Amino acid sequence: xxxxxxxxxxxxxxxxxxxxxxxxxxxxxxxxxxxxxxxxxxxxxxxxxxxxxxxxxxxxxxxxxxxxxxxxxxxxxxxxxxxxxxxxxxxxxxxxxxxxxxxxxxxxxxxxxxxxxxxxxxxxxxxxxxxxxxxxxxxxxxxxxxxxxxxxxxxxxxxxxxxxxxxxxxxxxxxxxxxxxxxxxxxxxxxxxxxxxxxxxxxxxxxxxxxxxxxxxxxxxxxxxxxxxxxxxxxxxxxxxxxxxxxxxxxxxxxxxxxxxxxxxxxxxxxxxxxxxxxxxxxxxxxxxxxxxxxxxxxxxxxxxxxxxxxxxxxxxxxxxxxxxxxxxxxxxxxxxx
Numbered sequence: 001x002x003x004x005x006x007x008x009x010x011x012x013x014x015x016x017x018x019x020x021x022x023x024x025x026x027x028x029x030x031x032x033x034x035x036x037x038x039x040x041x042x043x044x045x046x047x048x049x050x051x052x053x054x055x056x057x058x059x060x061x062x063x064x065x066x067x068x069x070x071x072x073x074x075x076x077x078x079x080x081x082x083x084x085x086x087x088x089x090x091x092x093x094x095x096x097x098x099x100x101x102x103x104x105x106x107x108x109x110x111x112x113x114x115x116x117x118x119x120x121x122x123x124x125x126x127x128x129x130x131x132x133x134x135x136x137x138x139x140x141x142x143x144x145x146x147x148x149x150x151x152x153x154x155x156x157x158x159x160x161x162x163x164x165x166x167x168x169x170x171x172x173x174x175x176x177x178x179x180x181x182x183x184x185x186x187x188x189x190x191x192x193x194x195x196x197x198x199x200x201x202x203x204x205x206x207x208x209x210x211x212x213x214x215x216x217x218x219x220x221x222x223x224x225x226x227x228x229x230x231x232x233x234x235x236x237x238x239x240x241x242x243x244x245x246x247x248x249x250x251x252x253x254x255x256x257x258x259x260x261x262x263x264x265x266x267x268x269x270x271x272x273x274x275x276x277x278x279x280x281x282x283x284x285x286x287x288x289x290x291x292x293x294x295x296x297x298x299x300x301x302x303x304x305x306x307x308x309x310x311x312x313x314x315x316x317x318x319x320x321x322x323x324x325x326x327x328x329x330x331x332x333x334x335x336x337x338x
Contacts, residue, residue, distance in 0.1 A: 004326050006307070007058070007211030008287070009242035015307040020323040022198050024333070026170040030061055030163070032068055040072040040161065040176055047128050048158040049077060052086045052120055054133035054148045055101050058210040058331050061171035062134060065163045066105070067112055069132055080113045086120030086129075090151050091143065092220040093267065094248060100213035122151055128158045131179070135186035136165035136332045137194035139223045139271040144190065146183035162186035166193030169329035190332070197337030202325035204314040205231070207239040210331055215241045218256075218290065219248025223271040225278040227327065230336040233281040236314040236322075239330070240287035240307055247290075256298050276300060283317055285310045 002021050005014040051073055053066055074080045087109075089101045099119075106117050120126070131154065135144030145160045161176040164186050172193045175186045207224055215221040221241050228237060247253045252268050278284060279300035286295050287310050292303035304310040315322065327333055 004206065004328075006206070006208035006240050006328060007215070008209070008240045009215065009244055010212040012211075013240060013287070013307045015311050017311065017324055017326070019321050020200065021326060022200060022202065022323070023326045024168050024196055024198075024328065026166055026168040026172075028166065028172045028193070030065075030171040030173055032064055036174070037068055037072045037075065040069060041075045043159055043176065044072060044076055044130065045128060045158045046076055048130055049082055050084045050086065050126055050128065051130045051132065052088065052126060052152070052154075053105060054131065054145070055087055055089045055105050056091060056134050056136060056331075057089075057101060057214040058329060059134060059136070059163070059165055059169050059171060060329070062163055063108055065161070065171065065174055066108070066132060069130065069161055070109075070112060070114065073130060081115050083114065084116040084118065085109055085114050086118050086124075086126065088120040088122070088152070090122060090148065091138065091267070092214065094217060094220050096245070097213050097216060097220045120152070123153045126152075126154060127156045129154065129156070131157050131160045132163075133160065134163045134165050134171075135190040137190055137334050138226065139267060140226045140229050140274050142187045142190045142194075144183055144186050145179060146187075149179060164189040164193060165332035166190070167196040167333040168327065169331035169333070194332050194334040195336050196327075196333055198325050198335075200323050201338040202235070203318045203322040204236045204238065204324045205335070206311075206324065206326045207237065207330040208326070208328040209239055209241045210329070212242070215243065216245040217248040218243045218246070219252040219268060222275050224330050225275045225284070226271065227330045227333045227335050228278045228282065229274060230334060231282075231338060235282045236285065236317050237278060237282045238285045238287070238307075238310045238314055240310075243288050243290045285313050
């Protein structure tokens with residue numbers, strides 16, 4: 001028997017799995033090397049005194065990258081007192097989630113001595129910046145520094161640093177240099193590193209969510225089923241997303257309740273379209289605080305109050321001996337090969 005834990009809101013929930021089970025283990029993790037800070041500092045423009053952090057929740061290693069990049073900035077400015085750091089989380093498109101992440105990063109930055117921290121806005125005037133933006137498989141595609149710069153309206157990126165996210169939400173590399181050069185290299189790296197092929201072909205897949213604050217609303221975590229895009233139909237897919245804050249914005253709620261609008265080309269509609277595609281190809285079971293009627297009607301999924309309930313549903317739909325794949329953190333993960 002294997003005890004499995006996944007994030008759920010501000011805590012974690014667990015279940016016991018009997019029978020064949022495989023737990024995704026990231027193959028490669030980025031580690032800070034002695035020359036990284038020096039190499040980054042050698043590429044920084046001394047006129048660049050603003051760092052923009054495009055922050056994504058639940059990435060293992062991202063805080064270490066941010067700290068290392070700021071050490072590089074400090075080395076050419078004689079400390080961090082004259083360095084301004086802006087934080088934004090545009091992927092979530094939700095003010096409350098963005099504020100929670102800004103507060104989280106702000107505490108980290110103050111601990112390492114950053115004095116000027118501000119909440120960056122799209123469309124702001126930020127000349128000569130160091131842009132830190134992860135390249136991560138998000139809604140069926142890799143989103144990274146090029147998309148971040150376009151979304152923010154940045155016209156003068158002095159240097160870009162892009163952590164490359166692999167399966168399991170773990171950083172595998174950090175690429176830095178000119179924006180276009182970094183965007184190409186990091187996007188290719190994330191496309192390759194995001195793929196995970198299990199040893200055995202599972203019939204039940206348990207996808208771990210990002211936890212609070214990203215799973216506080218459905219709109220900010222619905223991208224999770226993008227992990228199933230390349231999986232053959234007929235699986236049971238279980239995930240746990242608390243959604244204690246409800247569905248999200250009025251625009252997302254309208255999108256959810258009006259399926260004909262899903263074809264609109266924006267990030268929310270892409271994520272929702274991938275969810276509905278997965279729900280049509282597989283049996284999806286969602287552990288959540290959302291009402292069961294809503295889950296059934298609009299998400300085309302089965303509702304469960306606990307992870308144990310969800311697993312029992314999976315075993316009844318298949319068998320107690322059905323192989324199970326557990327992905328503790330599905331962020332940046334693209335499952336394939338079964």
